[in-house]
Amino acid sequence: MMKESSMHDEIRKLKRQTAALASFGTQSLRTHDLDRLLTEACETVATSLDAELVKVLELLPDGERMLVRSGVGWNPGVVGREIFGAHELSPSGYAMQMDKPVISGDVGEELRFEIPAFMREHHVRSMVNVVIHGEHRAWGVLEVDARAPHAFDDDDAVFLQNYANLLAAAIDRLETEAALNRAVERSELLLGELQHRVRNLLLNIRSLARRTRRSSGTLDDFSEAFEARLQALGRTQDMLTRAMDGTIALEEVLRQELQAHGMDDPERTLLRGPCIELTGGAAQALALAFHELATNAGKYGAFARPEGRLSVTWEITEEPEQVVLHWRESEVEMPAEPERRGFGSETIEKSIAYMLAGEARLNFSGDGADCEIRFPLSGQGHVSGGQG
Numbered sequence: 001m002m003k004e005s006s007m008h009d010e011i012r013k014l015k016r017q018t019a020a021l022a023s024f025g026t027q028s029l030r031t032h033d034l035d036r037l038l039t040e041a042c043e044t045v046a047t048s049l050d051a052e053l054v055k056v057l058e059l060l061p062d063g064e065r066m067l068v069r070s071g072v073g074w075n076p077g078v079v080g081r082e083i084f085g086a087h088e089l090s091p092s093g094y095a096m097q098m099d100k101p102v103i104s105g106d107v108g109e110e111l112r113f114e115i116p117a118f119m120r121e122h123h124v125r126s127m128v129n130v131v132i133h134g135e136h137r138a139w140g141v142l143e144v145d146a147r148a149p150h151a152f153d154d155d156d157a158v159f160l161q162n163y164a165n166l167l168a169a170a171i172d173r174l175e176t177e178a179a180l181n182r183a184v185e186r187s188e189l190l191l192g193e194l195q196h197r198v199r200n201l202l203l204n205i206r207s208l209a210r211r212t213r214r215s216s217g218t219l220d221d222f223s224e225a226f227e228a229r230l231q232a233l234g235r236t237q238d239m240l241t242r243a244m245d246g247t248i249a250l251e252e253v254l255r256q257e258l259q260a261h262g263m264d265d266p267e268r269t270l271l272r273g274p275c276i277e278l279t280g281g282a283a284q285a286l287a288l289a290f291h292e293l294a295t296n297a298g299k300y301g302a303f304a305r306p307e308g309r310l311s312v313t314w315e316i317t318e319e320p321e322q323v324v325l326h327w328r329e330s331e332v333e334m335p336a337e338p339e340r341r342g343f344g345s346e347t348i349e350k351s352i353a354y355m356l357a358g359e360a361r362l363n364f365s366g367d368g369a370d371c372e373i374r375f376p377l378s379g380q381g382h383v384s385g386g387q388g
Helices: 002-028 034-049 091-098 117-121 154-215 219-242 250-260 280-299 337-342 345-356
Strands: 053-059 065-072 083-085 102-104 126-133 138-146 269-272 274-278 309-317 322-330 359-365 368-376 381-387
Touching: 034 053, 034 065, 034 138, 034 154, 065 091, 065 138, 083 091, 091 102, 091 126, 091 138, 126 154, 138 154, 219 250, 219 280, 250 269, 250 274, 250 280, 274 280, 274 309, 280 345, 280 368, 345 359, 345 368
Parallel strands: 269 309
Antiparallel strands: 053 065, 053 138, 065 083, 102 126, 126 138, 274 381, 309 322, 322 368, 359 368
């Protein structure tokens, strides 16, 4: 008679567990909140196995520790805080290492691993652990604990593993949804940034055209100067397109313009300053200024003569926080004073003032061009560390 009663108990237990799996499978497709999903999983397992203590442990990104991410029956301060090693000396770490369910009927006689202090404080005597396998990695462990010796068996482990598999599938779905949402948000952000950048670029081109027209004596002069300035903008746009975060190093903008003008001889140029990452607008403004200075240096200045030298240095000042850049040429014989204002001075000064809210002073002496550019760093770049 007792045997028949035990059989009926097992049948009822099996039905309860089957119903729990079916119910959780349906629920896991509806929820979009991982913490809520994990809590419901712990509650359902506790009911299905008449368990006092259930927890889900998440493997942290370092792969060496596990966090009690969710649970039922535990004292305040355990869930979301307790962390222990994912190695073979912890119960859940042992299950991860063995990659199979691990049953311990009496932890007092357990020799395979150590019991964490918080579990001893909860008087845990028996446990069963199963691994939550994601599609690409082990996500964590589902563990059931009892305060009295309990004969967890293979059927319990199979039920928990099936449950953990459903949980893993739900976690994969939520992580995929989160990744897709981040991708959509990033796409929208990039689209907005692209629209903003295109608007600014068109404004810059219109301004360039007007300034170039005013300083050009003939249509051929206009065509040559305007095309060269557009190419400078184009080179900067190419760098911005390749940049993952939409910023470019000041030194990279400078080197690009010098190389475009054949002025990258390390024996004749000195470039030195902190690593400053520029926004797109700041990079475009400086690219235009460097283009004008390099054009002048190639025609009349440091690179018009084999003995010419160029030094470009920059620094960050405090109160106010500004970028101060000096372009200095030496060993140069410059042409006479009346010609000097035709060397792109207006483009440099107005582009820095208009696009960077800064100022530029360009002077010519018998030894070459000397240009100082100042602009506020805030909103237009940041120091990324290191020295150029």
